[in-house]
Amino acid sequence: MSIRCPTPNHEDEVVLLGHGAGGRLTAELLDRLVLPAVGGGTGPLEDAALLPGHPGLVMSTDSFVVSPLFFPGGDIGSLAVHGTVNDLAMRGARPLALSVSLIVEEGLPLTELRSVMASLGKAAQDVGVPVITGDTKVVGRGAADRLFINTTGVGQRHELLCPSAALARSGDVVLLSGPVGLHGTTVLSTREGLGFESDIASDTRPLHRLVRELAPLGAAVHVLRDPTRGGLAAALNEIARDSSVAVEIEESAVPVPEAVASACDLLGLDPLVVANEGCLLAFVDAGAADRALAALRSLPEGAQAVRIGEVLREGPRGRVTLRTLVGARRIVDMPLGEQLPRIC
Amino acid sequence: MSIRCPTPNHEDEVVLLGHGAGGRLTAELLDRLVLPAVGGGTGPLEDAALLPGHPGLVMSTDSFVVSPLFFPGGDIGSLAVHGTVNDLAMRGARPLALSVSLIVEEGLPLTELRSVMASLGKAAQDVGVPVITGDTKVVGRGAADRLFINTTGVGQRHELLCPSAALARSGDVVLLSGPVGLHGTTVLSTREGLGFESDIASDTRPLHRLVRELAPLGAAVHVLRDPTRGGLAAALNEIARDSSVAVEIEESAVPVPEAVASACDLLGLDPLVVANEGCLLAFVDAGAADRALAALRSLPEGAQAVRIGEVLREGPRGRVTLRTLVGARRIVDMPLGEQLPRIC
Incomplete structure (x- = not known):
């Protein structure tokens, strides 16, 4: 029995901050590495995907790593709700349900976690979307920066709407x-x-x-x-x-x-x-x-x-x-x- | 405009590694902090939740932070697929679709990421579940430990099955x-x-x-x-x-x-x-x-x-x-x- 522990061919082939910035490097990483592995990459990249066999339903996921956790106008909790609700909305869907998954660094003050969760809960309530399932992982000090939150949402499309990044037309x-x-x-x-x-x-x-x-x-x-x-x-x-x-x-x-x-x-x-x-x-x-x-x-x-x-x-x-x-x-x-x- | 930046009441009220271990501390964290914030905590905690308005569908989420990324018998990629597929299965559901969200530490060798994604893709293919949407975030060196993966799944329940942690009965x-x-x-x-x-x-x-x-x-x-x-x-x-x-x-x-x-x-x-x-x-x-x-x-x-x-x-x-x-x-x-x- 052997452990697969690959080593890089070139020292400089590593993930860069820019690979997560939403620009050309992100697109390259997706096109060359991520999408081929999961059999995707044939259609346009949308903010949310259609659920197979359930054409009225869409799904979207986002991990939030914002630093600092609190900023004027919001915090990672409300942002995590809005980000996924908005990705669903961009496919013409209203949110049906959210999941919330936390990765917490050991040592995070419980009052901060409580504050983030209260904000997340309030944001979900304001939207009118229930948080139906979740997960909490804790990693040691230094293995994460305070708190990361993944939210994944399922939404129901408005009957008449079917927007797509591929549907812009001349004259729009x-x-x-x-x-x-x-x-x-x-x-x-x-x-x-x-x-x-x-x-x-x-x-x-x-x-x-x-x-x-x-x-x-x-x-x-x-x-x-x-x-x-x-x-x-x-x-x-x-x-x-x-x-x-x-x-x-x-x-x-x-x-x-x-x-x-x-x-x-x-x-x-x-x-x-x-x-x-x-x-x-x-x-x-x-x-x-x-x-x-x-x-x-x-x-x-x-x-x-x-x-x-x-x-x-x-x-x-x-x-x-x-x-x-x-x-x-x-x-x-x-x-x-x-x-x-x-x-x- | 003010920033909400709460400070802990007591120095020792912080998140501990044990809060993520799945035992009593995890249950306490969920019961006292997480669930009240999102309006939950009234029913039994299940591996997956029913989607409101779609009684045949269930949803489950899990973030994977396993260290090391590769180990005999698997790696974080295959584990991330199996973990969520299994959570859906424990509610009597077959998996319909997965989302995959990556948090990558700057500097991770691309060959390792490629290897993990190949394993994830193969595991999903073996199960027969499509990865329909995803997200990639990159954080600076030291802000995460190499790679974390969230998978969230939607599943369709087998018609006759409706297992629940609350349904064990005398004589089972x-x-x-x-x-x-x-x-x-x-x-x-x-x-x-x-x-x-x-x-x-x-x-x-x-x-x-x-x-x-x-x-x-x-x-x-x-x-x-x-x-x-x-x-x-x-x-x-x-x-x-x-x-x-x-x-x-x-x-x-x-x-x-x-x-x-x-x-x-x-x-x-x-x-x-x-x-x-x-x-x-x-x-x-x-x-x-x-x-x-x-x-x-x-x-x-x-x-x-x-x-x-x-x-x-x-x-x-x-x-x-x-x-x-x-x-x-x-x-x-x-x-x-x-x-x-x-x-x-």
Whole structure:
């Protein structure tokens, strides 16, 4: 009997922080290593997957490793609920049930764990989704950084909605439900003590109600995506790639809060690559755009919804461009790797 | 805007390794902290939960933190598939779909990750369950120990089966599908270099086929449980508690491989508290016991199935006793805390 304990062929073939950043390195790791192993990789990568044999049901999973555990506007507990609820919502589903699995570092104060769990429970209650099963593992000091949480959700699709990252079409209007960059800059500023955290707060919130409001528009809603890791840039590039279309957005139309802009200036970051946890992108048929915008604006979480761009009728497929304030065009690239580690 | 950053009331109120061991400390943590926060704790704790509104579907989640990643008989990849498939099976379900979520430490050799993912993919294929969605997070060096994997599964119940830890009844026969103690002693021996790892291997395997064989017995199958963390002792105590019955097992009937007994002797461990990852306990109606035993023995993974005890018609409720080789009785307690950290 032998132990399989493989050794690397090359010293430098190791996992990098950027492999978890939601950008090109993440896509490479998925395409070359993870997906082939599990027999996947044939269709577009979606936020949630359809359950075989149960076409109305979708499933999504996310592990949360945000540091610090508490930040203005939220904490790892509420974030873990919102993140998975939102992934389900982006497939047009309302959440039916969540599982919660904890990996706790020995020595974590019980009051902190209690606080996180209270926040998680409250977030689930606010959404109206029951936590039906769970798991708790404890590892020794130094084997994890305080607390990691996995949430996995099962959702039921709204009957008329069947959005997919592959369904954007020429002429579609691109809508955004609110300002960008708040979550990533808040977490980073809190962790590093940059001072912006007194002016901004994470936008972490559930998006399923916005999706419910869009449901009557049915098949006119082509794509829904919440721009988390990799920000707006990653989400738009994934959609352009999976739908094989050219997307153009107007710089002047993308709402960037002043404090986010200041923080990004200081840090040398593009607000378009900063993670959000409470806004959604919708690609909708041009004829339904006004109704979709009105639907989003009918709820507080969509009050600042705006039209930010369109799918060009002609243009390089898979490409995202930005029309700048002075009317020039620049390419919005898929972010390569990690600019903001451990923000979710 | 303020950050909630609670401080502990008492220096010593922190999470201990034993809180994750599957014994009394785990139960306390769940009962006092986790379950109240998520509105649970009213029914028996099962390996998998029923999906609201879809009575035929069950859901289960598990995070795997085993160290080392590779051990005789398996690795964290296959273990992560078997663990969740088995939790679904213990609620009488065949697996429909899995999600896989990775937390990877920066610097993990890609060849090791590739090897784990290949094993995970092969295990899922052997079971016949698709991995339909996933997530990958990377944390900095020292923020996690190499690799943690969460798997969450959705399963479909066999029509006639509705086992529950609360359904053991007076007169039930207790069956065990194979020898105990292999997984825990193998992982521990490998990690610590104790030398037993050349003679033993983990029993990690899927148990859903054994459950399929039991399905025709229907409601005569009262309880199914795989004795993982906390071993046979924890599983029997949970069943005795949740069903409010007295359980008695025969020491002579419990199959303990010689190498397991030797390792446990050296380590001062009771084989009854050592984790298993490939055997199941079944509490069945006495009238169906012979058929159940034959069903288990009809498959290779149940070839060594035995009858190990019964539910007493009279006796202290919630209590598990062992009739020793010399005919004396001793109480089998719920293990308190951590004897074998990070074995799953």
